[in-house]
Amino acid sequence: MPRQPASRPARERLLAAAAELFYEQGIAATGVDAVLARAGVSPSTLYAHFPGKDALVAAYLEDRHQAWVETWDEVLAELTDPVERLLSVFDAVALHRAREGNRRGCAFLAAATELPVGHPGQRWLEADSRLLADRLRELAVAAGIEDADEVAAGLLLLYDGALAREARNATIADLARGNPLDQARSLAASLLAVHAPERH
Structure with missing residues (x-):
């Protein structure tokens, strides 16, 4: 480049x-x-x-986290349906990928395998984890889901699994089965169909 x-x-x-x-x-x-x-x-x-490379790594992750937050906020701002707002995490990732590219999967998952405990960049890995867990729970509560903690945890598991799957070198057979994020979103929608209160 x-x-x-x-x-x-x-x-x-x-x-x-x-x-x-x-x-x-x-x-x-x-x-x-x-x-x-x-x-x-x-x-x-x-x-x-x-001060050195570690500080540069931390600044890189901070910038990436901020871009992700802004993208998710942008997607949420367009949605009013409570279930669609819960599914927005998958839509936000898709938009983020379209803008930033997706050559190696999730930058935070990749960094988590490389950064030692105590590295200043760990702060932003933790911020990403907190954002996901807290926001999904808040959206589940706002959707009127009684077991909000359980549902939020399930959505987070689907999200993390999709990103981990995406990070692997896709084979032709993998590609034939479809996009992991699309599959995770579909499974999440099925989960929410069971747990979300009926809308009239």
Whole structure:
């Protein structure tokens, strides 16, 4: 890929380069030199903005988390039906994929396999997990579902399973069975048909 345009501020170029490389190649496999070359900046410029690679990784995950929150908020803003709002997590992922690309599956799942305990990026992995669990529960309560905790946990399991399945290298047989997110959404809709109160 080409270097980041020099007209962009150095911090933006560093984060954009890091986002591309960390997502495409993995965090551990990407050295600081590769980020510097992609961003077109010197080591001193990097360290003027970030104390080191760990801080750059954390900033990358923070940006990715914020983009995901904004996308999900955008999808929710268009929906009024309580069940559709619960299913919105799958629609938001689809929209996020369309905008950001999906070359390696979920960036947070990938990062979770690489970051050690105590890494500053763990804060954003935890924020992603909290957002999913808390929002799905809130939406389940708003939908009038009595066993909101159980249903939210079931939706989260379907969501996580779909992303994990998606992250695998798909074979022709996998592709023939369909998109894991579409399948998870369909299963989630079936779950909600049983648990959601009847609408008149």
